[in-house]
């Protein structure tokens with residue numbers, strides 16, 4: 097075992113000898129590390145008590161040490177000086193006492209936060225299991241195959257159906273008329289061609305933040321299906337392209353899964369009224385969040401993508417923003433990401449290392465940039481080069497090898513990469529791995545180090561952004577991951593159709609010290625047969641270390657006040673105070689840019705996202721005839737499945753006067769749609785968190801969403817009677833439900849202007865920043881740190 101690890105990791109031997117020298121230093125350097133064997137076996141409350149008692153003892157010693165000194169001869173000549181000295185000493189004692197009391201209070205807070213972040217340690221686990229069992233039992237009269245639905249990519253529509261009978265829409269408005277409205281008289285002649293005369297739907301723009309150049313990016317639909325030019329699609333299934341087992345690809349009739357418990361876990365939003373200056377979005381930039389104090393840790397987030405350097409979707413956004421929020425709390429934070437391209441900010445650190453991947457020697461280099469308080473470390477290797485637009489592309493084994501190399505190099509970054517001249521080291525350190533791509537990291541941490549008594553104080557947290565993608569393959573793939581043979585078992589997962597297979601996410605979930613997902617709703621869903629995509633049993637077995645934290649947003653990047661993409665082409669920045677002027681200006685600019693009639697009165701509906709089954713694009717397609725019969729405009733931006741890209745092209749072709757389909761990946765266009773649209777549609781079949789609805793609300797754009805996963809956590813249904821809520825929700829992934837919700841939304845837009853403005857203001861007034869979520873991450877990291 098050791099020989100496998102040591103042959104692959106020369107560092108291992110090196111560290112072993114170094115550790116003998118440094119372990120005591122490291123132990124002492126940890127702010128609040130509990131390293132004694134007594135503490136390790138003790139309960140949290142015991143640790144807390146011991147800490148407090150320890151301080152009491154110290155305090156007693158202090159009092160003794162600072163008490164009257166009998167060894168000093170009494171001097172009758174200087175009674176005042178002696179008195180003064182005693183007073184000074186007493187003051188010092190009081191100060192120390194105050195300090196200690198404060199520390200004790202902080203300790204208590206820490207202990208209670210640890211307890212709160214491990215609510216399922218005892219009884220929670222049981223209730224959760226019961227919840228799960230009851231959900232499964234509720235379906236016993238259906239076969240597994242009857243319950244699940246999917247397309248070739250294994251997307252699952254069961255969740256939405258499961259919720260359908262349970263979440264009663266609170267709509268109090270009349271259903272929309274589905275009759276065609278009279279044709280719109282356009283003040284300006286609509287045009288479905290871009291300035292170069294090409295149709296918008298044929299534009300493929302796959303650069304991260306590109307200037308729009310339609311003429312040079314025109315491609316045929318065949319080319320659009322090429323993973324090289326369709327980054328979003330490749331993420332959805334290019335790696336594990338083998339079809340998912342049929343138990344994940346059947347449709348449930350209905351499901352009677354109980355959601356009461358789920359509803360309880362949902363955090364209600366408490367939107368504030370948005371009249372004051374201080375409520376403006378972006379204000380939180382001025383007010384740093386509270387510092388982590390004694391909880392300060394070294395944190396290394398490892399992800400396959402990180403905005404703005406590399407991005408195919410929400411994972412990139414999270415990897416770009418969460419670390420900054422953690423750094424703002426005072427943690428030392430690093431992001432490790434592959435170097436897919438040359439990034440001007442990143443400099444070669446001159447460190448070279450070699451790793452064996454499936455028997456092949458591979459060299460990596462490390463590039464570094466320090467931005468917004470965060471160390472960004474880019475791992476350079478020929479296997480990552482030029483993959484910016486195809487991060488998850490290539491054949492299964494190629495991608496597997498890339499991720500093996502990446503995780504092997506990333507787990508050693510704290511030893512080799514001197515950021516600001518100093519390596520992070522392994523004391524007081526936590527890794528945050530993300531999705532299956534980096535799920536090998538917790539396994540390597542364990543197999544190569546902790547099993548050998550190394551990196552004992554390093555913890556790993558694995559975050560599930562989308563459980564539908566798992567790193568599946570045949571069992572033989574185990575030979576590529578370079579682990580001792582007894583590790584094979586944790587990768588094996590039984591599949592009713594394909595039998596036993598190799599599953600990277602399964603191994604990561606078992607090995608990580610903590611597991612998180614990106615919303616409360618999704619944390620419930622992944623424990624169910626329908627939402628767990630075959631991993632629900634593992635998650636339920638590890639419920640004690642599992643939780644959900646709703647994503648935040650980068651309020652610098654996605655803020656109408658500062659948005660750089662609104663600086664040109666007649667767009668403008670705006671805030672709550674200038675919403676009346678700024679948003680209509682952005683809408684007009686968007687209509688103009690898209691070649692749609694510039695009409696302030698027509699509701700402009702947007703959609704942004706990967707074109708796949710998850711995002712419910714087919715539901716929009718089904719609802720399209722009704723939508724196009726209304727006096728509305730629609731713009732859809734996305735890339736992915738060729739058939740759905742074709743839907744966008746067809747839509748634009750058929751409804752040239754009111755619809756635009758932008759096939760491609762354009763960050764700038766995403767920002768402009770978010771600012772210029774009145775309504776954002778998100779009919780996702782499942783949505784672990786969803787960021788676009790959060791961005792939309794921050795821009796005064798009203799979300800209409802399928803109430804599932806994070807969408808349900810974050811979009812509270814509008815109630816016209818109490819004038820509360822943030823948008824419209826519908827309870828099952830059906831076109832009819834979407835039409836109903838959108839119809840109510842359109843009615844409010846047209847007839848109830850004040851209600852509409854209230855919705856906008858409530859949305860914009862929320863604190864959607866990462867600061868709140870970062871504090872919760874911190875609690876989980878601290879809990880992991882004290883977990884033995």
Ligand SMILES: Nc1ncnc2c1ncn2[C@@H]1O[C@H](COP(=O)(O)OP(=O)(O)O[C@H]2O[C@H](CO)[C@@H](O)[C@H](O)[C@H]2O)[C@@H](O)[C@H]1O
Pocket residue numbers: 328408409410411413414561562614647704705706733734735760761762763764766783784785786787788806
């Ligand atoms: N064609 C295009 N052009 C430009 N930008 C585009 C685009 N298509 C998508 N985007 C952008 O990509 C991001 C997508 O965010 P989502 O939350 O919808 O992510 P996704 O499903 O990829 O991620 C998963 O991870 C995230 C993060 O945890 C979860 O929120 C989510 O539910 C889960 O499915 C947004 O910033 C969006 O603007």
